[in-house]
Amino acid sequence: MSEVIAKAKMAKEASFALGVLSTEQKNQALLQMADHLITRQAEIIEANAEDLERGRQTGLSVSLLDRLALNESRIEAMAEGLRQIVELPDPVGETLQTMTRPNGLRIRHLRVPIGLIGIIYEARPNVTVDAAGLCLKTGNAVVLRGGSAALSSNRKIIDILHDALDASAIPKDALQIVEDASRSSVDEMLKLNGIIDTIIPRGGASLIQNVVQNATVPVIETGAGICHTYLDAEAEPAMASDIAFNAKVQRPSVCNAMETLLVHESFAAAHLPDIAQRMKEANVELRGDKRACTLVPGMKEAAEQDWSTEYNDYVLNVKIVSSLDEALMHIRRYGTMHSECIVTENELHARRFLAEVDAAAVYHNASTRFTDGFEFGYGAEIGISTQKLHARGPMGLPALTSSKYLIEGSGQIRQ
Structure with a gap:
């Protein structure tokens, strides 16, 4: 079994327990994640230095090295993003509509987690924390596949977040990162229908187009920014x-x-x-x-x-x-x-x-x-959606939910 399939299956299994946790349980886990990032920031900076050195050796541009770089202020901003997510209303369980039909059926339309989200992104390791926080707050498990340029940073960040989750109600298997940096790992994620519920790409035009054109899993498209x-x-x-x-x-x-x-x-x-x-x-x-x-x-x-x-x-x-x-x-x-x-x-x-x-x-x-989730008051964002479906613009918590109808009756049958 490949790394992608194994981790996706673990995350999918964990999503069922995660999806029914209370807001308080999820918020407590996010606060622990934020605290761990701060207390262990030296480890993150050390891992990030490996990525930066590798980037310089492979000829990354100054601007891309800037996207990749982490320092104390950027790690503090990542932790603050988690704290802001805690302060935001939890959309899960929100009643969107209620109605009572003439036959007595009582119908409620509720927000619910999507389930398991796959996120494919490039050189910005802060996305790892943003995505984890937003997905877990909305009761979604997540499989992250970052770019090879940030592999050391992302691996260390996930290790630290897993340690934080060990002392929380959220199963740490709900947060996974794919370390296989080959193109095949992306291609495999795009075809995991029945395991991954939706894919969100974040990155340049070529990455996004590859995902949009080749995925059989539903995609929420984030666009290039011209x-x-x-x-x-x-x-x-x-x-x-x-x-x-x-x-x-x-x-x-x-x-x-x-x-x-x-x-x-x-x-x-x-x-x-x-x-x-x-x-x-x-x-x-x-x-x-x-x-x-x-x-x-x-x-x-x-x-x-x-x-x-x-x-x-x-x-x-x-x-x-x-x-x-x-x-x-x-x-x-x-x-x-x-x-x-x-x-x-x-x-x-x-x-x-x-x-x-x-x-x-x-x-x-x-x-x-x-145009940024933090600036719009969302705490963080999963991406900037340029499509016209249910999510558009900076994607905060509501964009990471689906819905379902709960119908209560008293013996009604359809004639």
């Missing part, structure tokens, strides 16, 4: 500069970072050179259309494929547009329905943008970097 910021003709210059800079530079390796800056031609003529200089001083490589290159000497001309590339790096596309309509058309063509922003003082333009842009998160005068 995010745009549009600086309208009536944008306030200082605000526009700050929002654009934050959206690109604050953490370029994540999915809600801006990849393309759209600038109205009248605003660009007056302000784009200053914004471009600020970006250059932060070591951002700029790639623009012909008009942008004319306004900003030394800017590299963008190729067609650049507009549909998620860089996750210090690279930014710049396009000058003649109208809001042209900006909307560009976003429809190249956007991934993740996060889009307009900066403007024109309320009519803002309302049009908010209404017409089809994305999980649409912003007016705020950075796309806020």
